[in-house]
Amino acid sequence: MTGSNKPLLLDVKGLTVSFATDKGLVKAVDDVSFSVRQGEILSIVGESGSGKSVTLLSLLGLHDAKTTRVDGAVAFQGERILELPASRMRSIRGKGIGLISQDPMTALTPVYTIGWQIEEQIRAHEKLSARAARKRAIELLAEVGFANPAEAVGRYPHQLSGGMRQRAVIAMAISCNPALIVADEPTTALDVTVQAQVLDLLLRLRKDFGSAIILITHDMGVVAEVADQVAVMYAGRIVESGPAKVIFSHPLHPYTWGLMASIPPLTGPRPERLISIGGMPPTPENIPEGCGFAPRCRFARIECNARPPLRRLEDQAGLCVLDGDERESLRRTVLSLEVAA
CATH class of the missing domain: 3.40.50.300 (P-loop containing nucleotide triphosphate hydrolases)
Incomplete structure (x- = not known):
C-alpha cells in the first residue's frame, strides 16, 4: 500500500x-x-x-x-x-x-x-x-x-x-x-x-x-x-485503498466520493442540506455477487453485476468498472474540484 x-x-x-x-x-x-x-x-x-x-x-x-x-x-x-x-x-x-x-x-x-x-x-x-x-x-x-x-x-x-x-x-x-x-x-x-x-x-x-x-x-x-494510508470498506470488501493524500485528492470509487461529499464544507456558501448516500448498506446475507455498492450507486450499469475489476493507479487501487476520463468526469458531478483537492 x-x-x-x-x-x-x-x-x-x-x-x-x-x-x-x-x-x-x-x-x-x-x-x-x-x-x-x-x-x-x-x-x-x-x-x-x-x-x-x-x-x-x-x-x-x-x-x-x-x-x-x-x-x-x-x-x-x-x-x-x-x-x-x-x-x-x-x-x-x-x-x-x-x-x-x-x-x-x-x-x-x-x-x-x-x-x-x-x-x-x-x-x-x-x-x-x-x-x-x-x-x-x-x-x-x-x-x-x-x-x-x-x-x-x-x-x-x-x-x-x-x-x-x-x-x-x-x-x-x-x-x-x-x-x-x-x-x-x-x-x-x-x-x-x-x-x-x-x-x-x-x-x-x-x-x-x-x-x-x-x-x-x-x-x-x-x-x-x-x-497515512486509507482503506475504504463497503459490504465486507476494501473498495479503495492508497495514501491518504491521494485518496482525498483523487478518489477512485463512487462510494468514496459519497463519503467525502457528505463532509460539511469549511469555506464557501452554506449548503441547504448535506449530501447523503441513498439507501442502506446490505446485510452480509444480502450482499450482491457483483459490486456490493451497485444498488446504491447512481452510476451503476450492467457490468456491475459481475465482480468489479481492480483498477490500479500508482499506489492507489479501487474496485470499480469506471476508469479513465469517464471516471474523472463522473467524479466531478459528485465532488467539486475544491472539495476533492
Missing part, C-alpha cells in the same frame, strides 16, 4: 470471515488484503456494517471458533498468526498488539478499579512485582492525561467520564509498548473537544513509542486528520 522503506509490521492477504447461520455460511468479510508498516497509521473507513470491526477482531483471534470461519493469511512481524494456538495469541495480544475498544464502558470490568485492570495486563506480559506494576499504571495514566493519576488509579469505571474511561483503555492498550495499536472507533461516543484530545494522544503515542496504528472509523474528517 505504500512505497515506504519502513519494515513491514502486519501483512493481511485474502482475509475472509464467514459466520454460521441457519442458511449456511455467510461471508461478512470477503478477500480483504492490506498491510501496515512500522510507525504508520492506517485508517479503515466505512459505514456501520461494512466489516471494519469484524476484520480486525478476527485477525486478532477474538472470534468464536465454533460459529466463525476465518480464511486467508495474516503475518505479524513475520509470524503467521491465524494458525497459532490460543496461548500464543494471548501472548501477542497486549504485548505485540494493543486493542482500544469502541466502547470503553464494556471494555472495562465494572467491579475492578482501572488501576487493577491495567496492572493485571502488565503482569500478564511483564515480569514485574505488584508494586512496580502499580507504579507503571500511575505513570501510564499520567501519560494519557489524567490530572491526578495516583488518585485515579483507585477509581472504578463508573466514577469516570466517557473521555476518561477512553483514556484508561488507551493506557491499558499501550501498557506493554506494543508495536501495533488497533483503535476501534475510539472517538465515536465522545464530544468534539474530547475527540480532538484523543486523536492528539494517538499521534503522540506514534511519535513517542513508534507504534503503528490501525484506526477504524466512519468519520472522514478524522481520517484526513491523522491517517
Whole structure:
C-alpha cells in the first residue's frame, strides 16, 4: 500500500470471515488484503456494517471458533498468526498488539478499579512485582492525561467520564509498548473537544513509542486528520485503498466520493442540506455477487453485476468498472474540484 522503506509490521492477504447461520455460511468479510508498516497509521473507513470491526477482531483471534470461519493469511512481524494456538495469541495480544475498544464502558470490568485492570495486563506480559506494576499504571495514566493519576488509579469505571474511561483503555492498550495499536472507533461516543484530545494522544503515542496504528472509523474528517494510508470498506470488501493524500485528492470509487461529499464544507456558501448516500448498506446475507455498492450507486450499469475489476493507479487501487476520463468526469458531478483537492 505504500512505497515506504519502513519494515513491514502486519501483512493481511485474502482475509475472509464467514459466520454460521441457519442458511449456511455467510461471508461478512470477503478477500480483504492490506498491510501496515512500522510507525504508520492506517485508517479503515466505512459505514456501520461494512466489516471494519469484524476484520480486525478476527485477525486478532477474538472470534468464536465454533460459529466463525476465518480464511486467508495474516503475518505479524513475520509470524503467521491465524494458525497459532490460543496461548500464543494471548501472548501477542497486549504485548505485540494493543486493542482500544469502541466502547470503553464494556471494555472495562465494572467491579475492578482501572488501576487493577491495567496492572493485571502488565503482569500478564511483564515480569514485574505488584508494586512496580502499580507504579507503571500511575505513570501510564499520567501519560494519557489524567490530572491526578495516583488518585485515579483507585477509581472504578463508573466514577469516570466517557473521555476518561477512553483514556484508561488507551493506557491499558499501550501498557506493554506494543508495536501495533488497533483503535476501534475510539472517538465515536465522545464530544468534539474530547475527540480532538484523543486523536492528539494517538499521534503522540506514534511519535513517542513508534507504534503503528490501525484506526477504524466512519468519520472522514478524522481520517484526513491523522491517517497515512486509507482503506475504504463497503459490504465486507476494501473498495479503495492508497495514501491518504491521494485518496482525498483523487478518489477512485463512487462510494468514496459519497463519503467525502457528505463532509460539511469549511469555506464557501452554506449548503441547504448535506449530501447523503441513498439507501442502506446490505446485510452480509444480502450482499450482491457483483459490486456490493451497485444498488446504491447512481452510476451503476450492467457490468456491475459481475465482480468489479481492480483498477490500479500508482499506489492507489479501487474496485470499480469506471476508469479513465469517464471516471474523472463522473467524479466531478459528485465532488467539486475544491472539495476533492
